[in-house]
Amino acid sequence: xxxxxxxxxxxxxxxxxxxxxxxxxxxxxxxxxxxxxxxxxxxxxxxxxxxxxxxxxxxxxxxxxxxxxxxxxxxxxxxxxxxxxxxxxxxxxxxxxxxxxxxxxxxxxxxxxxxxxxxxxxxxxxxxxxxxxxxxxxxxxxxxxxxxxxxxxxxxxxxxxxxxxxxxxxxxxxxxxxxxxxxxxxxxxxx
Amino acid sequence: xxxxxxxxxxxxxxxxxxxxxxxxxxxxxxxxxxxxxxxxxxxxxxxxxxxxxxxxxxxxxxxxxxxxxxxxxxxxxxxxxxxxxxxxxxxxxxxxxxxxxxxxxxxxxxxxxxxxxxxxxxxxxxxxxxxxxxxxxxxxxxxxxxxxxxxxxxxxxxxxxxxxxxxxxxxxxxxxxxxxxxxxxxxxxxx
Numbered sequence: 001x002x003x004x005x006x007x008x009x010x011x012x013x014x015x016x017x018x019x020x021x022x023x024x025x026x027x028x029x030x031x032x033x034x035x036x037x038x039x040x041x042x043x044x045x046x047x048x049x050x051x052x053x054x055x056x057x058x059x060x061x062x063x064x065x066x067x068x069x070x071x072x073x074x075x076x077x078x079x080x081x082x083x084x085x086x087x088x089x090x091x092x093x094x095x096x097x098x099x100x101x102x103x104x105x106x107x108x109x110x111x112x113x114x115x116x117x118x119x120x121x122x123x124x125x126x127x128x129x130x131x132x133x134x135x136x137x138x139x140x141x142x143x144x145x146x147x148x149x150x151x152x153x154x155x156x157x158x159x160x161x162x163x164x165x166x167x168x169x170x171x172x173x174x175x176x177x178x179x180x181x182x183x184x185x186x187x188x189x190x191x
Numbered sequence: 192x193x194x195x196x197x198x199x200x201x202x203x204x205x206x207x208x209x210x211x212x213x214x215x216x217x218x219x220x221x222x223x224x225x226x227x228x229x230x231x232x233x234x235x236x237x238x239x240x241x242x243x244x245x246x247x248x249x250x251x252x253x254x255x256x257x258x259x260x261x262x263x264x265x266x267x268x269x270x271x272x273x274x275x276x277x278x279x280x281x282x283x284x285x286x287x288x289x290x291x292x293x294x295x296x297x298x299x300x301x302x303x304x305x306x307x308x309x310x311x312x313x314x315x316x317x318x319x320x321x322x323x324x325x326x327x328x329x330x331x332x333x334x335x336x337x338x339x340x341x342x343x344x345x346x347x348x349x350x351x352x353x354x355x356x357x358x359x360x361x362x363x364x365x366x367x368x369x370x371x372x373x374x375x376x377x378x379x380x381x382x
Contacts, residue, residue, distance in 0.1 A: 027218075112300070115352050125354040143367055150364065151338055153345030153352075161306050161344075162319040173341065176334055179379035187378075188370035 012049050014039045019060045024110050028117055032056070054119055061114050065127045068093065083139025084181035087148055090135065091181065094152040095174040098165070108157055141186045148177050203240050205230045210251050215301050219308055223247070245310055252305050256318045259284065274330025275372035278339055281326065282372070285343040286365040289356070299348055332377045339368050 018039035022030045032053055036046040050056035075096065076089035097107075115124040135145050155173055158165055165173075180187075209230035213221045223244055227237040241247035266287065267280035288298075306315040326336050346364055349356055356364075371378075 109303070112303075112351050121354065124352060128353040143363075146360070146364055147338065147342055147367065150342040150345035150349070153348055154341030154343065155345075157344055157348045158341070160303050161315060163312065163316040169337070172334075173337055176338065176379060182379075188367060188373075 008049075011039075011041060011045060015041060015046055015049055015056070016060055016063050019056055020064070020110055023057070023060070023113055024106050028057075028113050057114060057117065057120060058123060061120050061124055061127070064111065064114075065124075065131075069131075071096070082182075083184050084144075086138045087135055087140055087145060087181045088178055091148060091152060091174065091177045094156060095170065098155065098159075098170060099167075101164075108160060140181055140184050143186050143188070144180055144183070147187065148180055151177055199240075202230075202232060202236060206232060206237055206240055206247070207251055207254050210247055211255070211301055214248070214251070214304055215297050219248075219304050248305060248308065248311060249314060252311050252315055252318070255302060255305075256315075256322075260322075262287070273373075274375050275335075277329045278326055278331055278336060278372045279369055282339060282343060282365065282368045285347060286361065289346065289350075289361060290358075292355075299351060331372055331375050334378050335371055335374070338378065339371055342368055 015035065018041075019030075019035050022035045022038050026034060032046055032050075033043060035056065036043045039046070046056075050059060071093040072086070072089040074089075075092035076085055080088065111124070114120050132145075132149070135149065136142060138145070151173070155165070155170075206226065209232075210221075210226045213226045213229050217225060223237055223241075224234060226247065227234045230237070237247075241250060262284040263277070263280040265280075266283035267276055271279065302315070305311050323336075323340070326340065327333060329336070342364070346356070346361075
């Protein structure tokens with residue numbers, strides 16, 4: 001990368017991070033001025049990267065999904081060739097975030113705020129659906145995929161209602177979900 | 192109930208319903224004036240029932256938990272004497288709400304807003320813990336309880352991110368979770 005391209009990428013990154021923090025604090029009503037100030041970038045500098053608030057928030061949704069997808073890929077064991085390896089990466093990425101004590105509440109509130117915006121709901125839904133389809137192709141029975149994904153969502157949202165989950169319970173749940181991806185057949189027989 | 196007591200109970204109910212709607216729309220910053228107007232009650236009438244905003248929101252948290260506890264009890268099959276009957280009531284109450292198309296997003300946002308208030312976080316956490324303890328005594332292995340509860344939370348929150356869940360998937364997930372409560376032993380062997 002030339003210095004100029006690198007600077008542009010860095011500014012874009014700073015703007016997306018600032019947008020995430022600002023939406024978390026101010027909600028969907030946040031203004032571009034607030035985001036620019038938070039990023040330490042002029043309003044003109046912001047507008048150079050994102051022509052409108054819509055454009056900025058759309059890029060933020062994409063960025064959050066891409067970051068999570070990267071985290072999942074990093075958690076896929078390269079020596080693991082068994083069915084369910086992507087699902088295991090998903091479980092590990094989810095629990096790593098929780099165990100690092102990263103602010104799951106803030107993250108979830110941010111995603112919920114973004115997903116509730118009429119223009120972004122569809123985009124976020126499509127992204128989720130693509131995830132579900134990808135994981136459905138991971139070689140594990142659909143029941144197991146459903147259960148593991150729903151439980152991951154439930155664990156991520158739990159601190160919002162219950163406060164921090166006890167480390168023991170978190171570790172047991174993580175291990176339980178990982179084990180559930182080790183068998184490929186249905187868990188129970190449904191009609 | 193005498194007419195006067197009945198009227199008071201009705202006003203209290205109207206105030207709690209109005210508070211739920213108002214917090215949903217205006218967030219935690221909602222004023223008592225707004226709630227009173229929404230309920231069609233004078234500010235003095237509101238203050239007669241709830242001496243402060245804290246008192247009103249605390250009563251609202253308690254009310255939401257009690258309403259859900261009632262829904263669970265109503266869903267416990269009186270002819271079901273097997274272990275896990277309460278957990279099955281919990282699954283049915285959760286999915287009935289979703290299937291009725293009741294606004295899960297609104298409900299969850301409301302609970303999240305209330306749970307995030309410093310004064311209420313503890314109360315909400317205690318309530319959740321009591322639920323978990325009650326369900327832990329339902330005769331089903333802890334792994335199954337954990338998994339079913341986390342998956343119920345995940346399903347409840349899903350529409351917030353993914354839009355409405357397909358009816359087929361909802362029905363399958365419900366049935367899967369109910370089946371998981373039918374066996375009492377551990378699902379997998381953990382170390």
